[in-house]
Amino acid sequence: xxxxxxxxxxxxxxxxxxxxxxxxxxxxxxxxxxxxxxxxxxxxxxxxxxxxxxxxxxxxxxxxxxxxxxxxxxxxxxxxxxxxxxxxxxxxxxxxxxxxxxxxxxxxxxxxxxxxxxxxxxxxxxxxxxxxxxxxxxxxxxxxxxxxxxxxxxxxxxxxxxxxxxxxxxxxxxxxxxxxxxxxxxxxxxxxxxxxxxxxxxxxxxxxxxxxxxxxxxxxxxxxxxxxxxxxxxxxxxxxxxxxxxxxxxxxxxxxxxxxxxxxxxx
Numbered sequence: 597x598x599x600x601x602x603x604x605x606x607x608x609x610x611x612x613x614x615x616x617x618x619x620x621x622x623x624x625x626x627x628x629x630x631x632x633x634x635x636x637x638x639x640x641x642x643x644x645x646x647x648x649x650x651x652x653x654x655x656x657x658x659x660x661x662x663x664x665x666x667x668x669x670x671x672x673x674x675x676x677x678x679x680x681x682x683x684x685x686x687x688x689x690x691x692x693x694x695x696x697x698x699x700x701x702x703x704x705x706x707x708x709x710x711x712x713x714x715x716x717x718x719x720x721x722x723x724x725x726x727x728x729x730x731x732x733x734x735x736x737x738x739x740x741x742x743x744x745x746x747x748x749x750x751x752x753x754x755x756x757x758x759x760x761x762x763x764x765x766x767x768x769x770x771x772x773x774x775x776x777x778x779x780x781x782x783x784x785x786x787x788x789x790x791x792x793x794x795x796x797x798x799x800x801x802x803x804x805x806x807x808x809x810x811x812x813x814x815x816x817x818x819x820x821x822x823x824x825x826x827x828x829x830x831x832x833x834x835x836x837x838x839x840x841x842x843x844x845x846x847x848x849x850x851x852x853x854x855x856x857x858x859x860x861x862x863x
Contacts, residue, residue, distance in 0.1 A: 706747075707821065708862040710734055714854045715760065724768035724788060726751075728857060731759045739819035741860040749773070749813055749824040750849045750857060761859075765851050766794050766826065775826060776814035780804045783814055786826055786845065794827065799841040805832050811845050821863040 716727040730736050740753045742763045751771065755762040764771055768788040775786035775796050782803030784796040799805055809829040815822025830844035 706863065707860045709858040710736065710861055711856060711858055713856055718762070724765045724771075724851070725754065726763050726765065726854060728761050728763060728859075729759065730859065731757045731761045733758050735861055736761050736859055741820045741824065742857050743824060743860060744849055744854065744857055747824050748848045749820070749826055750851065750854065752819060753859065763857070767847065767851055773820060773826075774814045774816040775811050777803070777805050777829065778810040778812050779806070780809070783816070784842075786811065794845040794847055795842055796829070796845055797835070797840065797842045799843065801839070801841060803841065805829060805841060805843055807832060821860060
């Protein structure tokens with residue numbers, strides 16, 4: 597069914613004809629029949645006015661729907677942006693909370709420290725290296741010790757970039773730190789065991805090392821101060837060549853949950 601159907605065509609023709617008569621009537625061509633003419637066409641004019649108002653209202657309604665859709669999309673975008681901003685602020689607040697907690701425990705009086713957030717982990721390696729958000733622009737250099745609260749050693753700077761650095765954790769198999777047993781003074785090399793833990797190797801057979809002793813840094817290698825905590829001694833056994841002792845170490849740091857670390861810039 598189309599708009600120009602027979603019924604609609606007749607209606608339009610009638611309206612046009614009556615409008616023409618009204619036109620002539622008001623111009624004075626047929627003033628005697630003006631009242632009669634207006635009386636005859638008034639129902640049609642009323643219908644036409646209602647029809648016109650309905651169409652106008654319909655299109656106004658469609659326009660309102662479009663405006664409501666645009667407003668809804670704007671509100672949705674604003675809500676998403678607000679949610680993202682709230683999440684960012686919560687994350688910043690949590691970072692500040694962690695930083696304040698760590699700052700209250702570190703030995704600030706003994707070292708010149710640079711606080712840094714952990715921003716990534718080496719996904720291509722064994723998981724025993726991390727990336728931090730401080731680098732050369734903050735005076736960071738290769739070989740510097742990296743600690744957490746209470747002077748616990750977690751690793752040392754391995755690579756430095758302008759605004760970031762790579763830290764090799766003491767659990768990395770390439771890591772080698774000069775260590776000491778606090779109770780006996782026994783010296784050795786603290787190495788990583790393929791990212792699974794740490795051990796102290798090359799301990800003299802003449803030294804006394806017991807399970808439960810404390811392993812610390814000896815400070816005999818540059819960049820690492822003496823007295824940083826490593827962990828507790830576990831099992832003690834002979835090396836394969838029987839020339840030295842070696843002992844497993846239970847690290848005091850939880851490497852999987854590092855968020856804030858401190859670089860020892862000087863000591």
